[in-house]
Amino acid sequence: MRLLPHPATEDIQLTEVLRALSDPVRLEIVTRLAVHKEMTCSDAGDELGVHKSTASHHYRTLREAGVVLTRQEGRLKIMSLRRDDLDARFPGLLDSVLSAAHVNA
Amino acid sequence: MRLLPHPATEDIQLTEVLRALSDPVRLEIVTRLAVHKEMTCSDAGDELGVHKSTASHHYRTLREAGVVLTRQEGRLKIMSLRRDDLDARFPGLLDSVLSAAHVNA
DNA sequence: CGTACGATTTGATCGTTGTCAAACAATAAA
DNA sequence: TTTATTGTTTGACAACGATCAAATCGTACG
Numbered sequence: 001m002r003l004l005p006h007p008a009t010e011d012i013q014l015t016e017v018l019r020a021l022s023d024p025v026r027l028e029i030v031t032r033l034a035v036h037k038e039m040t041c042s043d044a045g046d047e048l049g050v051h052k053s054t055a056s057h058h059y060r061t062l063r064e065a066g067v068v069l070t071r072q073e074g075r076l077k078i079m080s081l082r083r084d085d086l087d088a089r090f091p092g093l094l095d096s097v098l099s100a101a102h103v104n105a
Numbered sequence: 106m107r108l109l110p111h112p113a114t115e116d117i118q119l120t121e122v123l124r125a126l127s128d129p130v131r132l133e134i135v136t137r138l139a140v141h142k143e144m145t146c147s148d149a150g151d152e153l154g155v156h157k158s159t160a161s162h163h164y165r166t167l168r169e170a171g172v173v174l175t176r177q178e179g180r181l182k183i184m185s186l187r188r189d190d191l192d193a194r195f196p197g198l199l200d201s202v203l204s205a206a207h208v209n210a
Numbered sequence: 211c212g213t214a215c216g217a218t219t220t221g222a223t224c225g226t227t228g229t230c231a232a233a234c235a236a237t238a239a240a
Numbered sequence: 241t242t243t244a245t246t247g248t249t250t251g252a253c254a255a256c257g258a259t260c261a262a263a264t265c266g267t268a269c270g
Contacts (some may be wrong), residue, residue, distance in 0.1 A: 014205050015127050022124035023228080042246060051230050056248055058228090075237040076247050092201035100119050100195035128258085147216060156260050161218055163258090180216050180267045 002072045004063060008015045010086040012066035017090065021066035021097055025050060030067060031101050032073045040076045107177045109168065114190040117171035122195065124201055125170035126130045129153060131163045135172060136206050144183045 021027055029044055045055040058078065062068040067086070068079045086094045125175045126132055134149055150160040164184065169171040172191070191199045 015129055018123045019127035022120050022127050024120055053230055090205035096197035096201045100198055159259050
């Protein structure tokens with residue numbers, strides 16, 4: 001079970017998180033992760049309406065911004081929200097965004 | 106005392122607000138507005154370190170996203186945060202962003 | 211009216227970004 | 241080892257965005 005490179009919690013930048021969340025496709029990914037806890041990239045991409053390479057680009061953006069954590073299991077890559085890390089760094093931010101996006105966070 | 110065109114509260118879009126706040130210069134403007142309540146564009150621009158036309162572009166972006174309200178008094182334009190509108194539409198969002206930006210909201 | 215002031219607009223430049231398509235890589239399964 | 245599955249990477253392209261400089265606009269004041 002490998003982990004892809006992620007920024008440390010203290011290196012997560014507010015403007016980068018906001019930027020990552022400001023794209024509709026990425027916000028959709030995040031709201032789904034809020035509901036399903038974990039998702040494979042394949043599942044996430046199925047209903048996004050963009051090419052898989054585009055989806056992959058968004059996964060990377062979210063990961064590099066520190067919003068999601070990605071681990072590899074077999075040939076699957078599994079994403080999850082970095083809830084605790086984000087809450088520690090920017091208290092209340094993720095919750096308010098999720099509730100603003102009509103997700104029962 | 107004239108008002109410039111602004112989006113109605115119900116037309117404020119989450120992704121546009123996040124996008125507006127994701128630029129360091131604009132986030133700086135917003136954090137100053139959180140402290141000073143009202144600012145002329147001239148005052149705001151003085152310490153931003155960008156050309157006044159660049160600053161003007163950011164004012165417009167914030168206004169069109171529904172983050173700030175701009176009114177004209179004489180030859181001054183005065184900006185203020187749309188706190189109530191943003192709170193009504195996206196409860197807690199602005200506060201969490203401001204506190205994340207180290208502002209005693 | 212002419213001048214100064216405050217701010218926007220326009221034009222140019224340069225980097226970034228969202229997108230698709232096609233090629234590639236890595237892992238699992240037959 | 242061949243094949244299928246899962247994602248990533250690369251390349252190309254169009255759109256956007258941040259920036260500065262110069263011109264412009266609107267308002268107030270001599």
